[in-house]
Amino acid sequence: MKNLEGKTVIVTGGAAGIGGAITTELTERGAYVVAVDLNDDAGKEKVATNPEKIAFLKGDISKESVANEAVALAVSKFGKLTSVVNNAHASRQKPLMELTDEDWALSMETGLKGTLHFMKAAYPELKKPKDLL
Numbered sequence: 001m002k003n004l005e006g007k008t009v010i011v012t013g014g015a016a017g018i019g020g021a022i023t024t025e026l027t028e029r030g031a032y033v034v035a036v037d038l039n040d041d042a043g044k045e046k047v048a049t050n051p052e053k054i055a056f057l058k059g060d061i062s063k064e065s066v067a068n069e070a071v072a073l074a075v076s077k078f079g080k081l082t083s084v085v086n087n088a089h090a091s092r093q094k095p096l097m098e099l100t101d102e103d104w105a106l107s108m109e110t111g112l113k114g115t116l117h118f119m120k121a122a123y124p125e126l127k128k129p130k131d132l133l
């Protein structure tokens with residue numbers, strides 16, 4: 001099992017579901033995690049499982065300001081950022097003929113634009129010389 005001591009990772013949708021499991025796995029291997037999620041209750045519960053290693057930011061990943069806040073939190077609380085897991089992607093599973101523009105926009109705003117915002121926000125920290133994940 002890879003030792004991740006000294007790493008700091010942002011996990012979008014990191015409070016529950018697959019992202020929640022990623023948060024737990026990373027911290028069990030020694031990493032610090034900033035979990036970004038809309039689900040406040042799940043976020044607080046996740047922090048309670050390992051308060052020294054997990055920080056929670058409640059926010060919508062489609063907002064650029066949330067990506068910037070997450071990076072600032074990683075640096076202020078854990079000293080650096082070494083990786084981002086762009087896990088969250090909101091989508092509505094429907095038959096093709098029932099999909100609306102609003103459904104499509106939600107998917108694009110979270111899955112594509114959210115990922116772009118997080119990678120742009122993280123890049124200045126990720127390019128600093130260090131041992132990346």
Ligand SMILES: NC(=O)c1ccc[n+]([C@@H]2O[C@H](COP(=O)([O-])OP(=O)(O)OC[C@H]3O[C@@H](n4cnc5c(N)ncnc54)[C@H](O)[C@@H]3O)[C@@H](O)[C@H]2O)c1
Binds near residue numbers: 060087090
């Ligand atoms: N579950 C599956 O079978 C499956 C299969 C293939 C791919 N995926 C992908 O894996 C990822 C996680 O899947 P999951 O089933 O754990 O998802 P999920 O629907 O359980 O959501 C995971 C977390 O993301 C958070 N989230 C949703 N929209 C958000 C937003 N706009 N901002 C911040 N947080 C938000 C939710 O609150 C939740 O805690 C998604 O990208 C999904 O598309 C899932």
